[in-house]
Structure formats: C-alpha cells, structure tokens
Amino acid sequence: MENEAASTAAQIGLPAIDYTNPDQLLVLVTEQGTDIGMKIIAAVAIFLIGRWVAKLVTNAVRKALQKTEMEDTLERFLCNILNALLMVVVLIAAIGALGVQTTSLLAVLGAAGLAVGLALQGSLSNFAAGVLIVMFRPYKVGDFIEAAGVAGTVEEVQIFTTVMKTPDNKKIIVPNSQIMDGIITNVTANEIRRVDLVFGIGYGDDIDKAYKVLNDVLASDPRILKDPAPAIALNSLGDSSVNFNVRPWCKKEDYWDVYNGVTEQVKRKFDTAGISIPFPQRDVHVYQHGPAN
DSSP, X not given: OHHHHHHHHHHTTOOOSOTTOHHHHHHHHHHHXXXXXXXXXXXXXXXXXXXXXXXXXXXXXXXXXXXXXXXXXXXXXXXXXXXXXHHHHHHHHHHHHTTOOHHHHHHHHHHHHHHHXXXXXXXXXXXXXXXXXXXXXXXXXXXXXXXXXXXXEEEEEOSSEEEEEOTTSOEEEEEHHHHHTSOOEETTSSSEEEOOEEEEEOTTXXXXXXXXXXXXXXXXXXXXXXXXXXXXXXXXXXXXXXXXEEEOEEEGGGHHHHHHHHHHHHHHHHHHHTOOOOOOOOOOOOOOOOOOO
C-alpha cells in the first residue's frame, strides 16, 4: 500500500513519501508552505524594490534630459513611457519569482496583448495621438489652448491623455485622440497678441474728439506695443451708436490686463470729455384720445 501510494504521487509530480504517515505529511506541508511563503515574500520584495528603482531611474533620466534643455512636453512624455516599460519588467520579474515560467508567460502575454490591443483600439489611438503631439508639437506644456470643446493651460502631455487647467482652476483630462482629431487653437503660441475692442459713441458726439481720446488712452499705456502699431478705425454705424474698432498689440502675458485696463480708461476719458456711450433704450409715446362724439 505504501509503495503504491508513493508510486501514484510520483506519477503526478508529488514527492514520494508515505502520505498515510502524519509526521511525513506535516513535514511536507511545512516545507511546501515555507517554499511558497518565501516565493511570495521574494515577489513582493522584487516588486517594491523594482518600483523604487524604476522611479529612481526615471527621475535620473528626467534630470539628465533637463540638462539638455529638452522641451518640457517631450521630456515628460519620454519619462512616462520609460516608467511604464520599467514597471512591466518589474512585474515580469516578480511573477518569475513566484515560480511561473516567464518564457511561457511572455508568449501568453503576447497573444493576450494582441487580443487586448484589438479590444482597446481607442487607447491605442490615444497613444498614437500622444506620439504625434510630441513629434509635431501643436502645443506644449504651459500653452493655453482650445481643443476638443474645452480650453485651458496645458499641464502635462501623458501617454494617453493631455492634462489641462482652466482659468478657474479646474483640472481637465482630455484623450489625445480627441484633440488630434479636431481643431486646435493655440492661444499663446506667439509672443504677442492683438486685443480686439469695440467702443461706441452717440451720433451727436464729435468723432474727432473720440479719435483723440482713444489715441491718448493707447499712447499712455506702457503695455501696448509701438510695433505693430495700434489701429483705430470707425467701423460701423449702428442703430444707436457710431462704433470704433480699437486694435492694440501687447505681449501675450499682458492680454487681459490691457483688455480690461483700456476698457476702463476709455470709459473714464469719455466721461471727462463729455462723450456719451449709447445703450439700448426705447421711447414710449402715449396718445390720449378724447371721448367719441
């Protein structure tokens, strides 16, 4: 009986011991449990240490790239890819420490990767779009853009998404493919911008006086550039106002300060000069009819 049990155990890959003997069975369980426990501990240690090493290597590469004055967008993108690849290596090493044959595992992962790739075509298109963004650089970190129906400052171009921050400090995460498939407006791509303003005066006001006030306001603002020169032109005759287009140029970082500052100064100067700024109004005429005869 004992020899028969040992033979059966050997056939299925188990140690050849007397499984009817409690002492031998206890020793086997203890040895097997210790072996499995050591493998689990080794796998966890490899994962934790490997993750730390991957972060350390990624940071070292990031610092090296910063010394080369590489563009911030490309630097972050490459570091994200490097970190992902290192973590894949760490996971494979940790699984190998558990006793799993990594060669067979890689073959399985390859087949599974093909199936997952077909199922995650959207994610792959986001990755491809991220590569195109880094290569052709329609925008970079720090640019204010309008794309995919949202607007904000680009904080990071990740492998699959672009992270943006809105002026009111909201965080927006946009898939890269949605950005590349649509129109991208890079508001801050150029160093200078034109501020488009429209001011209206009453039909009874002096046009020459209005020209002088507008010119004085633009000339007194040091943020407005002399080259290109600002433009002032009477643009249209509205229903209740004579409208001037005012087009000063400024540095991109001064845009909203110039926009708000010029608007305020024009209102103040118009008031001082006695120039009216028309607003929609309606005259109501009441006719009184006497009693019918």
